Amino acid sequence: MILRPGKVIVPSAVIRRLPMYYRYLRAMTEKGVERISSKALSEEMNITSSQLRQDLSYFGEFGQQGYGYKVPELYRVMCDILGIEKQYGTVLVGVGNLGRAIINYDGFSKRGLEVMAVFDNKPLLYGEVVCGMPIKPVSQLYEFLCNNMVDIGIIATPAKSAQDIAEVLIKGGVKGIWNFAPQPVLGNEHVVVENTHFGDGLLKLFYGMKHN
Amino acid sequence: MILRPGKVIVPSAVIRRLPMYYRYLRAMTEKGVERISSKALSEEMNITSSQLRQDLSYFGEFGQQGYGYKVPELYRVMCDILGIEKQYGTVLVGVGNLGRAIINYDGFSKRGLEVMAVFDNKPLLYGEVVCGMPIKPVSQLYEFLCNNMVDIGIIATPAKSAQDIAEVLIKGGVKGIWNFAPQPVLGNEHVVVENTHFGDGLLKLFYGMKHN
DNA sequence: TAGATTGTTAATCGATTAACAATC
DNA sequence: TAGATTGTTAATCGATTAACAATC
Numbered sequence: 001m002i003l004r005p006g007k008v009i010v011p012s013a014v015i016r017r018l019p020m021y022y023r024y025l026r027a028m029t030e031k032g033v034e035r036i037s038s039k040a041l042s043e044e045m046n047i048t049s050s051q052l053r054q055d056l057s058y059f060g061e062f063g064q065q066g067y068g069y070k071v072p073e074l075y076r077v078m079c080d081i082l083g084i085e086k087q088y089g090t091v092l093v094g095v096g097n098l099g100r101a102i103i104n105y106d107g108f109s110k111r112g113l114e115v116m117a118v119f120d121n122k123p124l125l126y127g128e129v130v131c132g133m134p135i136k137p138v139s140q141l142y143e144f145l146c147n148n149m150v151d152i153g154i155i156a157t158p159a160k161s162a163q164d165i166a167e168v169l170i171k172g173g174v175k176g177i178w179n180f181a182p183q184p185v186l187g188n189e190h191v192v193v194e195n196t197h198f199g200d201g202l203l204k205l206f207y208g209m210k211h212n
Numbered sequence: 213m214i215l216r217p218g219k220v221i222v223p224s225a226v227i228r229r230l231p232m233y234y235r236y237l238r239a240m241t242e243k244g245v246e247r248i249s250s251k252a253l254s255e256e257m258n259i260t261s262s263q264l265r266q267d268l269s270y271f272g273e274f275g276q277q278g279y280g281y282k283v284p285e286l287y288r289v290m291c292d293i294l295g296i297e298k299q300y301g302t303v304l305v306g307v308g309n310l311g312r313a314i315i316n317y318d319g320f321s322k323r324g325l326e327v328m329a330v331f332d333n334k335p336l337l338y339g340e341v342v343c344g345m346p347i348k349p350v351s352q353l354y355e356f357l358c359n360n361m362v363d364i365g366i367i368a369t370p371a372k373s374a375q376d377i378a379e380v381l382i383k384g385g386v387k388g389i390w391n392f393a394p395q396p397v398l399g400n401e402h403v404v405v406e407n408t409h410f411g412d413g414l415l416k417l418f419y420g421m422k423h424n
Numbered sequence: 425t426a427g428a429t430t431g432t433t434a435a436t437c438g439a440t441t442a443a444c445a446a447t448c
Numbered sequence: 449t450a451g452a453t454t455g456t457t458a459a460t461c462g463a464t465t466a467a468c469a470a471t472c
Binding site for chain 2: 010015016018019020022023081082083084086088096097098100101102104105107108111113151152175176177178182190192194196197198199200201202203204205206207208209210211212
């Protein structure tokens with residue numbers, strides 16, 4: 001991929017849309033669509049064609065005037081931009097319903113996540129096999145991180161333990177944290193954090209229903 | 213609550229922040245905090261105090277000059293704005309790992325959701341008890357909606373069935389749809405849809421890790 | 425009263441859209 | 449070539465922030 005030198009700061013609004021581009025391009029590639037114009041793709045996605053072209057221009061020039069975009073090529077570009085080609089070693093901390101849902105999520109391994117171990121602090125769960133792995137005590141988390149190359153830690157614990165776990169993950173050398181606890185956690189300059197509060201969606205739905 | 217007449221169109225950026233306000237105010241109310249200034253609250257939340265006051269001003273005047281805000285009062289206001297005081301009858305469609313995680317989510321009943329029935333289309337699952345209810349075949353969904361007052365339908369099916377299920381829910385008279393399928397679904401002028409693609413968070417994390 | 429802090433106005437900043445020259 | 453569609457510039461629109469008069 002050619003990263004264009006003059007245009008390095010990608011607005012966060014653009015980054016937020018990248019997963020959507022990825023999803024649509026993957027679906028189209030799988031359907032065997034060879035080629036598409038920004039107009040047609042943007043209509044499918046309910047955005048303007050200006051926005052689509054503007055967004056893509058932060059990363060390079062991928063289309064051809066008078067022709068449009070080659071779908072499989074643009075899909076590969078999007079995978080590359082997002083860093084999906086890589087395999088990421090992952091640990092899950094917190095094996096309640098939410099944790100189980102996350103590691104069983106079907107897009108998960110498709111996107112290059114490889115679950116290396118799962119941890120919980122409930123002795124009742126120790127040894128139970130989830131995703132082909134026995135649940136380990138959280139007390140062994142740090143040691144595990146020291147002995148294995150782990151890229152991503154997923155937190156699916158209650159709110160009050162989330163930041164503590166995050167700090168163990170950071171000390172243990174992960175590069176990214178995906179946090180599902182209702183309490184946002186903090187990373188640092190080397191560790192990226194993505195806080196996903198899916199409960200917020202319910203409240204937005206309530207709001208919409210009340211004010212519709 | 214006093215809705216201020218001149219200022220009716222609430223920007224979507226503001227609506228997106230309401231769940232965050234709700235979370236922080238609930239946590240503070242539970243901790244017994246009586247009073248807080250926009251400065252202190254905004255610092256806790258990593259936003260500016262201007263933004264906090266500006267956001268609240270769309271809904272009314274809830275503070276006092278020289279004093280700040282009464283936390284429990286502001287919490288109740290936020291619940292009211294979001295429509296949390298109500299009980300919402302709910303059905304879940306799709307009882308895989310994701311569906312199970314959603315209905316077992318602890319903030320769920322706290323926020324007034326009452327699960328009335330759960331549906332799936334896998335005969336193997338029929339009758340299995342989840343959340344105290346036996347799983348019913350999806351073929352009975354429409355009938356159930358006709359015979360019961362259901363406010364919200366939650367979709368946790370694979371992408372390809374999502375829109376079909378949404379249409380049954382709409383015909384059946386729900387007022388809101390919370391969709392977790394990777395395919396966004398469409399509502400109409402009477403039915404609000406909230407699409408939650410939690411997989412997108414993983415891709416944003418990948419992006420951050422690659423470009424950090 | 426004096427100090428603190430609100431709600432709001434105006435200025436700034438960022439994101440979206442329209443328009444079009446370049447060119448396949 | 450003629451038609452289509454890109455990438456980019458400039459204009460518009462919306463969101464955030466700074467500043468302050470009002471007032472508890």
